[in-house]
Amino acid sequence: MTLAARLFHLSDIHFGVEDRGALAWFEEAVARERPDAVICTGDLTQRAKTSEYAAAAEWFRRLGVPAVVEPGNHDMPYFNPVERFRTPFRRFGKLAGMIGSELELEHVAVITLRTTVSAQWRWPWSDGVVRAKALEEALEELTRLRGDRRFKIVACHHPLSGPSLTGHNPTKRGHSALQALVEAGADAVLSGHVHDAFDITHKIAGRRVRMIGSGTMSERLRGTPPSYNVLHYDLVHGLKVENRQFG
Numbered sequence: 001m002t003l004a005a006r007l008f009h010l011s012d013i014h015f016g017v018e019d020r021g022a023l024a025w026f027e028e029a030v031a032r033e034r035p036d037a038v039i040c041t042g043d044l045t046q047r048a049k050t051s052e053y054a055a056a057a058e059w060f061r062r063l064g065v066p067a068v069v070e071p072g073n074h075d076m077p078y079f080n081p082v083e084r085f086r087t088p089f090r091r092f093g094k095l096a097g098m099i100g101s102e103l104e105l106e107h108v109a110v111i112t113l114r115t116t117v118s119a120q121w122r123w124p125w126s127d128g129v130v131r132a133k134a135l136e137e138a139l140e141e142l143t144r145l146r147g148d149r150r151f152k153i154v155a156c157h158h159p160l161s162g163p164s165l166t167g168h169n170p171t172k173r174g175h176s177a178l179q180a181l182v183e184a185g186a187d188a189v190l191s192g193h194v195h196d197a198f199d200i201t202h203k204i205a206g207r208r209v210r211m212i213g214s215g216t217m218s219e220r221l222r223g224t225p226p227s228y229n230v231l232h233y234d235l236v237h238g239l240k241v242e243n244r245q246f247g
Protein backbone atom coordinates (compact mmCIF):
# COMPACT_ATOMS: atom_id res chain seq x y z
CA MET A 1 0.00 0.00 0.00
CA THR A 2 1.35 3.43 -0.95
CA LEU A 3 0.01 5.74 1.70
CA ALA A 4 -0.40 9.20 0.21
CA ALA A 5 -1.95 10.94 3.19
CA ARG A 6 -3.10 10.23 6.73
CA LEU A 7 -5.57 12.65 8.24
CA PHE A 8 -7.14 12.68 11.70
CA HIS A 9 -10.74 13.86 11.61
CA LEU A 10 -12.32 14.89 14.88
CA SER A 11 -15.35 16.93 15.77
CA ASP A 12 -17.50 18.40 18.50
CA ILE A 13 -14.77 18.82 21.11
CA HIS A 14 -16.94 21.37 22.95
CA PHE A 15 -14.14 22.94 25.01
CA GLY A 16 -15.87 23.72 28.29
CA VAL A 17 -17.28 20.18 28.50
CA GLU A 18 -14.46 18.44 26.65
CA ASP A 19 -13.45 14.91 27.58
CA ARG A 20 -9.91 15.51 28.81
CA GLY A 21 -8.99 11.83 28.82
CA ALA A 22 -10.08 11.48 25.20
CA LEU A 23 -8.13 14.59 24.20
CA ALA A 24 -4.97 13.30 25.89
CA TRP A 25 -5.44 9.98 24.07
CA PHE A 26 -5.80 11.89 20.77
CA GLU A 27 -2.69 13.97 21.49
CA GLU A 28 -0.66 10.82 22.12
CA ALA A 29 -1.77 9.39 18.76
CA VAL A 30 -0.82 12.63 16.99
CA ALA A 31 2.61 12.63 18.63
CA ARG A 32 3.17 8.97 17.76
CA GLU A 33 1.77 8.86 14.22
CA ARG A 34 2.33 12.43 13.03
CA PRO A 35 -0.70 12.69 10.67
CA ASP A 36 -0.36 15.02 7.70
CA ALA A 37 -3.15 17.13 9.16
CA VAL A 38 -5.97 17.28 11.66
CA ILE A 39 -9.43 18.33 10.49
CA CYS A 40 -12.00 19.51 13.02
CA THR A 41 -15.57 19.82 11.74
CA GLY A 42 -16.99 22.24 14.27
CA ASP A 43 -18.35 22.75 17.74
CA LEU A 44 -14.91 23.43 19.08
CA THR A 45 -16.50 25.16 22.06
CA GLN A 46 -19.57 24.70 24.22
CA ARG A 47 -20.67 28.36 24.52
CA ALA A 48 -18.12 30.22 22.39
CA LYS A 49 -16.60 31.78 25.52
CA THR A 50 -13.25 33.53 25.25
CA SER A 51 -11.82 31.05 27.78
CA GLU A 52 -13.05 28.09 25.69
CA TYR A 53 -11.48 29.52 22.54
CA ALA A 54 -8.23 30.11 24.44
CA ALA A 55 -8.22 26.45 25.54
CA ALA A 56 -8.89 25.34 21.94
CA ALA A 57 -6.08 27.53 20.57
CA GLU A 58 -3.61 26.19 23.13
CA TRP A 59 -4.61 22.58 22.43
CA PHE A 60 -4.26 22.88 18.64
CA ARG A 61 -0.95 24.68 19.05
CA ARG A 62 0.31 21.79 21.16
CA LEU A 63 -0.59 19.22 18.48
CA GLY A 64 2.11 20.69 16.27
CA VAL A 65 0.67 19.46 12.95
CA PRO A 66 -1.26 21.38 10.26
CA ALA A 67 -4.94 21.71 11.08
CA VAL A 68 -8.16 22.90 9.49
CA VAL A 69 -11.13 24.06 11.54
CA GLU A 70 -14.71 24.85 10.58
CA PRO A 71 -17.27 26.32 13.02
CA GLY A 72 -20.34 24.58 14.38
CA ASN A 73 -23.53 25.97 15.86
CA HIS A 74 -21.92 26.12 19.33
CA ASP A 75 -19.12 28.36 18.10
CA MET A 76 -21.19 31.56 17.86
CA PRO A 77 -21.70 33.83 20.88
CA TYR A 78 -24.44 32.42 23.10
CA PHE A 79 -24.69 35.04 25.85
CA ASN A 80 -24.20 38.11 23.65
CA PRO A 81 -27.09 38.44 21.14
CA VAL A 82 -25.73 41.65 19.59
CA GLU A 83 -22.45 39.97 18.72
CA ARG A 84 -24.28 36.80 17.63
CA PHE A 85 -26.18 38.73 14.97
CA ARG A 86 -23.60 41.32 13.96
CA THR A 87 -20.38 39.33 13.93
CA PRO A 88 -21.25 35.70 14.67
CA PHE A 89 -17.91 34.31 13.53
CA ARG A 90 -15.56 36.96 14.96
CA ARG A 91 -14.35 34.76 17.83
CA PHE A 92 -14.12 31.69 15.64
CA GLY A 93 -12.35 33.68 12.90
CA LYS A 94 -9.59 34.65 15.31
CA LEU A 95 -8.98 30.99 16.08
CA ALA A 96 -9.18 29.93 12.42
CA GLY A 97 -6.66 32.67 11.64
CA MET A 98 -4.22 30.98 14.01
CA ILE A 99 -5.00 27.40 12.93
CA GLY A 100 -6.21 27.39 9.32
CA SER A 101 -9.34 26.89 7.24
CA GLU A 102 -7.93 25.55 3.96
CA LEU A 103 -5.32 22.88 3.38
CA GLU A 104 -3.48 21.64 0.33
CA LEU A 105 -1.27 18.59 0.63
CA GLU A 106 0.53 16.78 -2.17
CA HIS A 107 -2.33 14.32 -2.74
CA VAL A 108 -5.28 15.79 -0.89
CA ALA A 109 -7.00 19.18 -0.86
CA VAL A 110 -9.38 20.19 1.92
CA ILE A 111 -11.88 23.00 1.54
CA THR A 112 -14.54 24.15 3.98
CA LEU A 113 -18.26 24.76 3.59
CA ARG A 114 -20.19 26.85 6.12
CA THR A 115 -23.44 25.17 7.25
CA THR A 116 -23.79 27.06 10.53
CA VAL A 117 -26.02 30.15 10.70
CA SER A 118 -26.79 32.56 13.55
CA ALA A 119 -30.56 32.36 12.93
CA GLN A 120 -33.00 30.83 10.44
CA TRP A 121 -36.75 30.59 9.71
CA ARG A 122 -37.19 27.33 11.60
CA TRP A 123 -36.36 26.02 15.02
CA PRO A 124 -33.87 25.10 16.33
CA TRP A 125 -31.37 27.54 14.89
CA SER A 126 -28.68 24.97 15.57
CA ASP A 127 -29.70 22.88 12.55
CA GLY A 128 -27.73 23.08 9.34
CA VAL A 129 -28.36 25.40 6.41
CA VAL A 130 -26.36 25.78 3.21
CA ARG A 131 -26.67 29.40 2.13
CA ALA A 132 -26.06 30.34 -1.51
CA LYS A 133 -22.95 32.40 -0.73
CA ALA A 134 -21.34 29.61 1.32
CA LEU A 135 -21.94 27.10 -1.45
CA GLU A 136 -20.66 29.51 -4.09
CA GLU A 137 -17.40 29.96 -2.16
CA ALA A 138 -16.87 26.21 -1.84
CA LEU A 139 -17.69 25.68 -5.53
CA GLU A 140 -15.23 28.41 -6.50
CA GLU A 141 -12.49 26.57 -4.65
CA LEU A 142 -13.41 23.30 -6.36
CA THR A 143 -13.48 25.04 -9.75
CA ARG A 144 -10.00 26.38 -9.05
CA LEU A 145 -8.91 22.78 -8.44
CA ARG A 146 -10.60 21.41 -11.58
CA GLY A 147 -8.20 19.15 -13.46
CA ASP A 148 -6.16 18.71 -10.30
CA ARG A 149 -5.92 14.98 -9.58
CA ARG A 150 -5.78 15.32 -5.83
CA PHE A 151 -8.47 13.78 -3.63
CA LYS A 152 -10.85 16.61 -2.74
CA ILE A 153 -12.42 16.76 0.68
CA VAL A 154 -15.10 19.20 1.79
CA ALA A 155 -15.29 19.81 5.54
CA CYS A 156 -18.49 21.16 7.10
CA HIS A 157 -20.24 20.89 10.46
CA HIS A 158 -23.67 19.47 9.59
CA PRO A 159 -24.08 16.28 7.54
CA LEU A 160 -25.36 17.29 4.10
CA SER A 161 -27.45 14.20 3.37
CA GLY A 162 -28.10 11.47 5.91
CA PRO A 163 -27.78 9.68 8.21
CA SER A 164 -31.35 10.01 9.50
CA LEU A 165 -30.98 12.36 12.43
CA THR A 166 -32.93 11.78 15.60
CA GLY A 167 -33.98 15.15 16.99
CA HIS A 168 -32.44 17.16 14.14
CA ASN A 169 -33.93 18.61 10.98
CA PRO A 170 -32.08 17.64 7.82
CA THR A 171 -29.63 20.25 6.60
CA LYS A 172 -31.55 22.76 4.51
CA ARG A 173 -30.41 22.58 0.86
CA GLY A 174 -27.91 19.93 2.01
CA HIS A 175 -28.70 17.38 -0.65
CA SER A 176 -28.67 19.86 -3.54
CA ALA A 177 -25.40 21.29 -2.19
CA LEU A 178 -23.93 17.80 -2.09
CA GLN A 179 -24.92 17.27 -5.71
CA ALA A 180 -23.32 20.54 -6.79
CA LEU A 181 -20.13 19.77 -4.84
CA VAL A 182 -19.83 16.32 -6.38
CA GLU A 183 -20.40 17.71 -9.88
CA ALA A 184 -17.63 20.22 -9.14
CA GLY A 185 -15.23 17.42 -8.16
CA ALA A 186 -15.66 16.72 -4.43
CA ASP A 187 -14.72 13.15 -3.48
CA ALA A 188 -15.71 13.14 0.20
CA VAL A 189 -17.57 15.30 2.69
CA LEU A 190 -16.59 15.30 6.36
CA SER A 191 -18.94 16.47 9.08
CA GLY A 192 -19.75 16.34 12.80
CA HIS A 193 -22.76 17.55 14.81
CA VAL A 194 -24.48 14.19 15.43
CA HIS A 195 -21.84 12.99 17.94
CA ASP A 196 -21.82 9.47 16.49
CA ALA A 197 -19.60 8.34 13.64
CA PHE A 198 -20.90 7.21 10.25
CA ASP A 199 -19.58 6.43 6.78
CA ILE A 200 -22.10 6.46 3.92
CA THR A 201 -21.50 6.27 0.19
CA HIS A 202 -23.83 8.16 -2.16
CA LYS A 203 -23.83 7.78 -5.91
CA ILE A 204 -24.37 11.14 -7.57
CA ALA A 205 -23.99 12.06 -11.23
CA GLY A 206 -22.33 8.70 -11.89
CA ARG A 207 -19.71 9.29 -9.18
CA ARG A 208 -19.36 7.89 -5.71
CA VAL A 209 -18.99 10.31 -2.83
CA ARG A 210 -18.24 9.43 0.79
CA MET A 211 -20.13 11.17 3.59
CA ILE A 212 -18.04 10.70 6.71
CA GLY A 213 -19.11 11.77 10.17
CA SER A 214 -16.88 11.93 13.20
CA GLY A 215 -18.13 11.36 16.75
CA THR A 216 -17.62 13.74 19.66
CA MET A 217 -14.58 14.31 21.88
CA SER A 218 -16.74 15.83 24.61
CA GLU A 219 -18.77 14.59 27.53
CA ARG A 220 -21.95 15.17 25.49
CA LEU A 221 -22.25 11.57 24.41
CA ARG A 222 -25.17 10.15 22.45
CA GLY A 223 -24.94 6.48 21.46
CA THR A 224 -21.17 5.90 21.36
CA PRO A 225 -18.03 6.71 23.38
CA PRO A 226 -15.74 9.62 22.35
CA SER A 227 -14.09 8.86 19.03
CA TYR A 228 -12.29 10.24 16.02
CA ASN A 229 -11.64 9.01 12.49
CA VAL A 230 -8.37 8.26 10.79
CA LEU A 231 -8.52 8.77 7.04
CA HIS A 232 -5.93 6.67 5.22
CA TYR A 233 -5.71 7.75 1.60
CA ASP A 234 -3.65 5.75 -0.84
CA LEU A 235 -3.33 6.22 -4.58
CA VAL A 236 -4.29 2.65 -5.48
CA HIS A 237 -7.14 1.84 -3.12
CA GLY A 238 -8.48 5.29 -2.36
CA LEU A 239 -9.85 6.23 1.02
CA LYS A 240 -10.11 3.94 4.04
CA VAL A 241 -11.76 5.24 7.19
CA GLU A 242 -10.90 3.90 10.63
CA ASN A 243 -13.09 4.95 13.56
CA ARG A 244 -11.17 4.87 16.85
CA GLN A 245 -13.19 4.83 20.06
CA PHE A 246 -11.87 5.94 23.43
CA GLY A 247 -11.91 3.61 26.42
Ligand SMILES: [Fe+2]
Nearest residue numbers: 043072073193
Ligand atom coordinates in the same frame (compact mmCIF):
# COMPACT_ATOMS: atom_id res chain seq x y z
FE1 LIG B 1 -23.34 20.96 16.31
